[in-house]
Each structure stands twice: as C-alpha cells, then as structure tokens.
Amino acid sequence: MRAGSAAWTDRAAPGGAVFVAPEPEPEGARIRFFTRLGGVSEAPYDSLNVSTRVGDGEAAVSENLSRIRGALEGNTSAWVRQVAGDRVLRVAGSGLAGEGDALVTESPGLPLVVAVADCLPVAVVGEREVAMAHSGWRGTLAGVAGNAVREMDEDPADLRAYIGPGIRECCYEVSEDIAEGFADRFGPEVVSGRNVSLPGSVARDLEDSGVGEVNDLGLCTGCRTDLFYSHRMEGPRTGRNLAAVQRLPRGAG
Ligand SMILES: [Zn+2]
Numbered sequence: 001m002r003a004g005s006a007a008w009t010d011r012a013a014p015g016g017a018v019f020v021a022p023e024p025e026p027e028g029a030r031i032r033f034f035t036r037l038g039g040v041s042e043a044p045y046d047s048l049n050v051s052t053r054v055g056d057g058e059a060a061v062s063e064n065l066s067r068i069r070g071a072l073e074g075n076t077s078a079w080v081r082q083v084a085g086d087r088v089l090r091v092a093g094s095g096l097a098g099e100g101d102a103l104v105t106e107s108p109g110l111p112l113v114v115a116v117a118d119c120l121p122v123a124v125v126g127e128r129e130v131a132m133a134h135s136g137w138r139g140t141l142a143g144v145a146g147n148a149v150r151e152m153d154e155d156p157a158d159l160r161a162y163i164g165p166g167i168r169e170c171c172y173e174v175s176e177d178i179a180e181g182f183a184d185r186f187g188p189e190v191v192s193g194r195n196v197s198l199p200g201s202v203a204r205d206l207e208d209s210g211v212g213e214v215n216d217l218g219l220c221t222g223c224r225t226d227l228f229y230s231h232r233m234e235g236p237r238t239g240r241n242l243a244a245v246q247r248l249p250r251g252a253g
Contacts, residue, residue: 003203004160004215010227012038013071017048017064020227022162022215029125032071033164033217034242035227039064041239049229049239050115056239068242077111077244078103082134086142088151102133102148108249113242117229118221120166120198121243124211126154130245135166137174140201141181146209156210163216164243167232169197171222 006022013019018037025031039048040063045056050068052061069076076094080103087100092107103112112132114121119136122145131148133139149156173194174182182201183191190200199216206214221228221241229239 002213004162004213006162006215006217008033008217008219010035013067015067015070017067017071019071020165020217020219022217026125026160026162028127029130029245029247030072031123031125031162031164032242032244033121033219034068034071034244036229036239036241037227039067044234044237045239048241050242051240054239055237068244072111072244072246073109075109075111075246077113078105079113079115080134082114084134084136084138086139086144086147088131088133088144088148090151101135101139101144102131102151104129104131104148104151105247106153108247111244111246113244115240115242116164116166117231117234117238117240118167118172120202121164121241122148122202122206123162123164123243123245124148124152125160125162125245125247126152127158128247129154130247132243132245135198135202137178137182137196137198140198140205141185143205145202146205149206149209149211157212159211160213161206161211161215163199163202163214165217165219165221165224165228165241166198167222167230168199168218168220169195171220171230171232172196172198 114134
C-alpha cells in the first residue's frame with residue numbers, strides 16, 4: 001500500500017453548497033465531502049444539514065438536499081439506513097437501498113452517499129466501480145471499509161481510498177474497553193491513552209484488505225466545527241454532513 005498524498009481544497013458548487021474534495025481528484029470520479037456551509041437551516045443546524053431526524057425542519061433539509069443534488073450533476077443519490085454495522089449493499093439505482101453502512105456501484109453518474117457527524121466517510125474509487133462507507137467506532141471495529149473493498153469486483157491493488165472529515169485522535173477519548181478493542185484489532189499505534197485514531201484504524205483495515213493507495217484528508221470534525229457538524233462537540237442537537245462519491249460517465253469530467 002502507498003500512503004496517498006492528496007490534500008484537500010474547499011469549493012462552492014453553483015447552488016452555494018460548500019464541499020471539500022481531494023486535491024488532486026481521482027481520475028474518472030468525483031468525491032464531495034459536503035461541509036455545513038451553503039445551506040438554509042438555522043442554528044443549531046446551520047446550515048447545510050441533510051437529516052430531518054435531528055430536529056431540523058423538512059423544508060430546510062429539502063432545500064439543502066436540492067442544493068447538494070445540484071453539486072452532483074443533478075443526479076439523485078443512493079443511500080442506506082445507517083445502523084453502525086458492517087453490511088455493504090450493491091446498488092444500481094437511486095433511492096433507499098436498505099439497511100447497511102456501505103454502498104458499492106458500477107453505475108456511471110450515480111452518487112453514493114452517507115450522512116455523518118464525526119463518523120468517517122470513506123470513499124473508494126476503482127477503474128469501474130466506486131464505494132462509500134460510514135465508519136464510526138462500531139463500524140470501524142466491525143471492518144465496514146474493508147468489507148466494502150471486498151464487495152468491489154476489482155483488484156484491490158488498483159483501488160484508491162479517501163478518508164474524509166471525521167473525529168480524530170485529538171478529540172476522541174473513549175472508554176478503556178473500547179480503546180482496548182481498537183488496540184487488539186488494529187495494533188497499539190492507533191491508541192494513545194484512551195484516545196483512539198479512527199482514521200488510523202480505517203487505514204489499517206484498508207491496507208489489510210490490499211487497497212493500493214490510502215489518502216487521509218486529515219480533517220477533524222471536532223477541531224473544525226466552523227466547517228463540519230460534530231456530535232461529540234455539539235451534542236445531539238446538531239446536523240449531519242453529506243459525503244458523496246460518483247463515477248463519471250465515460251467522456252465526462
Ligand atoms: Zn480534533
């Protein structure tokens with residue numbers, strides 16, 4: 001495995017939705033880690049919240065999703081009811097795919113999305129397929145990112161993974177039991193005292209799965225509540241950020 005060197009840039013789509021993307025972007029695919037900026041929701045959900053399950057209004061969320069769709073070539077996304085597990089769903093069209101925490105597709109143009117507030121979004125790009133995983137502490141321990149890689153019908157050595165904004169070791173103290181679980185599963189280097197590195201753990205899982213290149217964008221949601229929602233820092237009354245990956249139709253982009 002190579003450690004990729006992608007940095008990140010932030011940009012606003014024409015409708016106003018602000019996202020961060022890897023720099024450089026992978027060829028033939030788009031990755032959009034949407035921030036909390038550029039939407040219409042009011043505090044404490046300001047402003048590009050995508051969840052109605054946190055107390056925000058339907059009309060605001062609907063407008064936010066419409067702005068996000070505009071930033072995804074107008075395409076409607078495929079999504080899952082996230083349950084913090086390790087199940088991967090292969091999809092060919094938009095809409096709710098079922099219960100699970102990762103999606104894989106070979107359909108050009110179809111965005112795969114997850115909603116997060118501290119949990120890591122992990123995008124994987126291959127020659128023909130893309131995948132997106134939602135990896136919080138439970139999903140990370142269960143190996144959801146590695147499962148997504150194994151569901152892809154590609155040589156893992158050709159895959160590039162992008163670990164998006166999420167809570168990092170600096171802001172993520174957990175119970176002794178959970179910290180021990182991470183050290184047992186991924187090695188002592190992912191734990192410091194009771195602070196756990198979710199990105200380090202996911203990178204190890206991807207490496208063990210044979211992924212050719214792993215890029216960690218290095219953004220901490222706990223440190224950057226100006227850009228992202230953070231459940232740990234802001235409590236339950238905060239929004240959810242959307243993360244999206246889509247393979248571009250041949251000849252586009
Ligand atoms: Zn932090």
